[in-house]
Amino acid sequence: MQRLGRPDAVEDLDPELPGEAPVQVGRERLPGADPEADAGEGGDQASAPKRKLSLKMMIMIGGGAVLLAGVGVGGYMMLGHKAPAETVAQAKPAVFIDLPDVLVNLNNTGTDRTQYLKVKVVLELPDAKLEEEIKPIMPRIMDTFQTYLRELRPTDLDGSAGLYRLKEELTRRVNIAIAPNKVNAVLFKEIVVQ
Numbered sequence: 001m002q003r004l005g006r007p008d009a010v011e012d013l014d015p016e017l018p019g020e021a022p023v024q025v026g027r028e029r030l031p032g033a034d035p036e037a038d039a040g041e042g043g044d045q046a047s048a049p050k051r052k053l054s055l056k057m058m059i060m061i062g063g064g065a066v067l068l069a070g071v072g073v074g075g076y077m078m079l080g081h082k083a084p085a086e087t088v089a090q091a092k093p094a095v096f097i098d099l100p101d102v103l104v105n106l107n108n109t110g111t112d113r114t115q116y117l118k119v120k121v122v123l124e125l126p127d128a129k130l131e132e133e134i135k136p137i138m139p140r141i142m143d144t145f146q147t148y149l150r151e152l153r154p155t156d157l158d159g160s161a162g163l164y165r166l167k168e169e170l171t172r173r174v175n176i177a178i179a180p181n182k183v184n185a186v187l188f189k190e191i192v193v194q
Contacts, residue, residue, distance in 0.1 A: 094184070095125040097134060100142065104149045106193070115154050120189035121145070123174065130181055137178060144173045157193055 099121045106115045125131055134141070148169065156162055170186040 092127060095128045095131055096187075097123045097125060097131055098189075099123065099138070099145075102142070102145050102149060104146060107151055107153050109153075116192075116194055117149060117152065117157070118190070118192040118194075119145075119149065120191075121170070122187045122189055124184040124187055126182070126184055130183075133181060134178055140177045141174055144177050145170065148173060154193060157191075163188070163191065 102117075102119045102121065104117050106117050108115055123134070125134070152166070157166065167186055167188065171183065174186060175182045
């Protein structure tokens with residue numbers, strides 16, 4: 001009996017003929033059909049694919065375990081983990097210092113009309129102890145404000161972006177003047193350009 005299909009397939013064995021060895025056609029042969037050929041030809045080659053398969057399986061199992069652990073830890077942190085009570089810091093109340101009003105003429109090159117800027121500023125401090133350290137150097141802070149504000153043009157103050165840049169620059173200059181201490185922010189109470 002012959003199987004129809006591929007010409008290089010191995011013929012089926014007739015169960016009525018005892019001791020008939022499988023006939024090899026082409027390059028394929030049944031594994032285990034000739035134990036002597038298997039042992040002599042490549043016992044190492046037969047086990048090599050098993051090792052590669054087991055190595056791949058071990059990598060896949062390890063990757064799956066790492067992925068599962070990551071998902072578990074992420075879920076725990078996002079859903080079930082509560083921060084310990086002692087690590088939650090109590091917010092300190094902010095401390096504010098009012099500075100004297102600043103009135104300067106703006107830099108108007110090319111026009112005859114003089115424009116003025118009037119600013120009321122408040123400094124936000126991280127704690128009350130810093131207030132006592134800032135009061136003796138208040139003239140230095142006011143000088144920093146005056147010299148910077150006199151160089152501004154009216155177009156530098158246009159829109160919210162201009163005021164944000166002004167606020168950031170004044171905060172930076174105050175922190176330089178009071179170094180090594182720092183203020184949290186410079187806050188505007190009033191800004192008038194006329």
